[in-house]
Amino acid sequence: MQTALGPVFNTVSPQAGAIANLFGIVLVICGVIFAIVTSAIAYNLLRFRAKADAPEPRQIFGNRRLEILWTATPAAILALLLFLTSRVMGRVDPPLDAKADIIVTGHQWWWEARYVASGVHAANEIHIPAGKRWLVDLEAADVIHDLWSPQLGRKMDAVPGRTNRVWLEADIPGTYIGFCDEFCGAQHAWMQFRVIAQPPAEFEAWAQQQTQPAIATAATAAGRKAFQDLLCVNCHAVGGIGTNATAGPDLTHVAGRETLGGGVLANSPANLALWLKNPQAIKPACLMPNFNLTDGQARDLAAFLEATP
Ligand code: CUA
Numbered sequence: 001m002q003t004a005l006g007p008v009f010n011t012v013s014p015q016a017g018a019i020a021n022l023f024g025i026v027l028v029i030c031g032v033i034f035a036i037v038t039s040a041i042a043y044n045l046l047r048f049r050a051k052a053d054a055p056e057p058r059q060i061f062g063n064r065r066l067e068i069l070w071t072a073t074p075a076a077i078l079a080l081l082l083f084l085t086s087r088v089m090g091r092v093d094p095p096l097d098a099k100a101d102i103i104v105t106g107h108q109w110w111w112e113a114r115y116v117a118s119g120v121h122a123a124n125e126i127h128i129p130a131g132k133r134w135l136v137d138l139e140a141a142d143v144i145h146d147l148w149s150p151q152l153g154r155k156m157d158a159v160p161g162r163t164n165r166v167w168l169e170a171d172i173p174g175t176y177i178g179f180c181d182e183f184c185g186a187q188h189a190w191m192q193f194r195v196i197a198q199p200p201a202e203f204e205a206w207a208q209q210q211t212q213p214a215i216a217t218a219a220t221a222a223g224r225k226a227f228q229d230l231l232c233v234n235c236h237a238v239g240g241i242g243t244n245a246t247a248g249p250d251l252t253h254v255a256g257r258e259t260l261g262g263g264v265l266a267n268s269p270a271n272l273a274l275w276l277k278n279p280q281a282i283k284p285a286c287l288m289p290n291f292n293l294t295d296g297q298a299r300d301l302a303a304f305l306e307a308t309p
Pocket of ligand 1: 106107108109144145146180181182183184185188189191
């Protein structure tokens with residue numbers, strides 16, 4: 001449904017479309033009721049305004065027909081909304097017994113995406129094949145977060161200690177911005193993500209590339225060594241380095257991502273070096289401390305990390 005009313009109506013998945021349609025119907029029904037009530041109030045205020053010398057008007061104590069009408073009409077409207085809502089729920093609710101395609105975990109303040117079949121670990125950018133409905137298990141590592149990409153619909157909480165499920169689907173290839181939609185601390189605003197829907201062949205190529213280890217060349221050797229010596233390995237995994245740490249995002253293919261730090265910076269070697277120099281200056285209170293790196297160390301690390309798309 002293409003409209004000028006913003007992403008909530010400019011939907012690209014059947015789930016989001018069903019929700020947007022329901023919202024539109026409710027909005028129209030409520031708009032009509034609002035118009036009837038306000039115009040009746042305005043009419044009666046003007047038409048029956050008391051005049052200075054007018055006598056007491058006739059008093060009315062009950063009207064059975066009117067009372068039946070104003071009880072039955074709202075009941076009928078609510079029954080209709082219940083029917084429409086349960087139909088939409090049937091369309092957007094995922095099954096509870098099927099196996100998930102992706103496990104998405106909310107962290108303060110980034111998103112982790114683990115692909116069940118391929119074992120790929122992505123961060124803040126969830127690639128999916130366009131036109132295919134994928135089942136997402138949603139979890140939280142620390143506090144409550146909420147996954148919402150307005151054009152793809154269904155907002156869903158990520159709650160520590162439980163798994164919520166949601167369909168993720170985009171019928172048109174493209175990049176769809178998403179947000180954390182539950183206040184989760186200082187950097188809640190910089191917990192953005194992107195859903196990147198690709199033609200199936202392109203998606204397969206991406207998934208294949210994501211399983212490859214980090215490129216090792218003479219140009220990346222100093223950064224590769226610094227990554228181990230400076231203990232980056234305690235929190236971050238990089239394929240080929242021999243670490244499976246999951247406290248921070250997997251950085252093997254960070255070069256292929258559009259942004260850094262949950263959307264706070266555009267991804268470039270210069271910005272990554274800036275981030276490494278002092279993450280607290282860019283995203284205060286984020287879990288990555290300031291390691292007081294030298295310019296050279298930050299540059300070497302950035303060169304290593306930005307070498308593998
Ligand atoms: Cu995570 Cu707000």
